[in-house]
Amino acid sequence: MKTWYETAKSSYWTSLSEVKQTYINTSILKDSQVVFNIKGNSYRLIVKFNYEKQYFFFVNKEDLKTKNTAS
Secondary structure, three states: OHHHHHHHHHOOOOOHHHHHHHOOOOEEOOOOEEEEEEOOOOEEEEEEEEOOOOEEEEEEEEEHHHHHHOO
């Protein structure tokens, strides 16, 4: 997560296609939200971007390892 944050903070992305150049396996959701699979799909990070103003905020983070072993 720290690596993702540092990369995102230092990047100047203006569109999803530019994000995908850095993170190939991203998925787009509605309302400028992007899903990142982190650490070999152990975590799913959902982030909302404002490309014009160059800021982002976290919408949700799921720990998929915990979720998959909880049953």
